[in-house]
Amino acid sequence: MxxxxxxxxxxxxxxxxxxxxxxxxxxxxxxxxxxxxxxxxxxxxxxxxxxxxxxxxxxxxxxxxxxxxxxxxxxxxxxxxSRVPPNPGIWTAIEDPAQRLQTALADLYRFYADGEPMLTNIYRDKASVPAAFRVGLETRDEALADLIAQPFTGPAADRRLVRALIGHATSFWTWRSLCVGQGLTQAQAVRAMTALVLSHAEH
Missing domain, CATH: 1.10.357.10 (Tetracycline Repressor, domain 2)
Incomplete structure (x- = not known):
């Protein structure tokens, strides 16, 4: 029993x-x-x-x-x-285009630096990533660039140029080229890309 x-x-x-x-x-x-x-x-x-x-x-x-x-x-x-992802909610609360751009790039570049080995492999091997995640990654990257470009105004042609430059500035590969390949600091890379975008937004 x-x-x-x-x-x-x-x-x-x-x-x-x-x-x-x-x-x-x-x-x-x-x-x-x-x-x-x-x-x-x-x-x-x-x-x-x-x-x-x-x-x-x-x-x-x-x-x-x-x-x-x-x-x-x-x-x-x-x-x-184990990481702190970018926070676009903070960016969208900023109405000034230049300040939003600079804040967003600093946030993105911080995240890229923190996850560089993994992100390098994921972006390099994107074709081998499951389709749902590949599309999600591409959609997310486009959406983040769109959020940064929102406050910029002007003629349609100028907005398209600015959006293209923002897409370039927010790319992981742009950050990697500047900070890993060329040895710039995060702050230097942010300033350089901000200046690039703003120089065309002012014309």
């Missing part, structure tokens, strides 16, 4: 331990995906590379994640959780 009384508790304990093990394995896979994407990138870091880094089989990976999109979503969420 005492064995029977203990049995439900024993089963509950085993189920709890099993659930913990499942969670730990899932977390290990996610962390492995972040490491792989941050070192070799999504193109070279497929499921096999992630499984090897996590110390599990490919089958185990697919038991936890139905497809590449689900794994990429979990990887992105985990990576972003």
């Amino acid at each position: 005492s064995e029977q009384a203990r049995s439900p508790k024993s089963r509950g304990y085993r189920m709890t331990k099993r659930a913990e093990q499942v969670d730990q394995t899932r977390q290990r896979i996610v962390e492995a995906a972040v490491e792989v994407h941050g070192t070799v990138g999504p193109a070279a870091g497929g499921i096999s590379a992630i499984a090897e880094r996590a110390g599990v089989t490919r089958l185990t990976v697919y038991r936890h994640f139905a497809d590449d999109e689900a794994l990429f979503a979990a990887c992105s969420e985990h990576w972003l959780a």
Whole structure:
């Protein structure tokens, strides 16, 4: 009778331990995906590379994640959780075009610098990223540039030019060229791109 009384508790304990093990394995896979994407990138870091880094089989990976999109979503969420993303809500509260531009570029460039290794690989291997995330990334980048361009007024041709220059200034690759390739500081890069945009907005 005492064995029977203990049995439900024993089963509950085993189920709890099993659930913990499942969670730990899932977390290990996610962390492995972040490491792989941050070192070799999504193109070279497929499921096999992630499984090897996590110390599990490919089958185990697919038991936890139905497809590449689900794994990429979990990887992105985990990576972003340890960072401070850009905050366009702060930019849009600024009505002055030059101040909005400068504030936005400083915010974006800070984020780029903080996540440079991962972002370099993601943007470089964008074609290998799941389609939903690739489209989301492109849409987000366009939307951010649009927000920065909103306060700029003038003839349509001038607005198109300013929007194109803002798109260039907000590009991750522009930041990387200036700050990683050419060795500018964040502040120098912000000033240079702000001056570029404003010099054309004034004409």
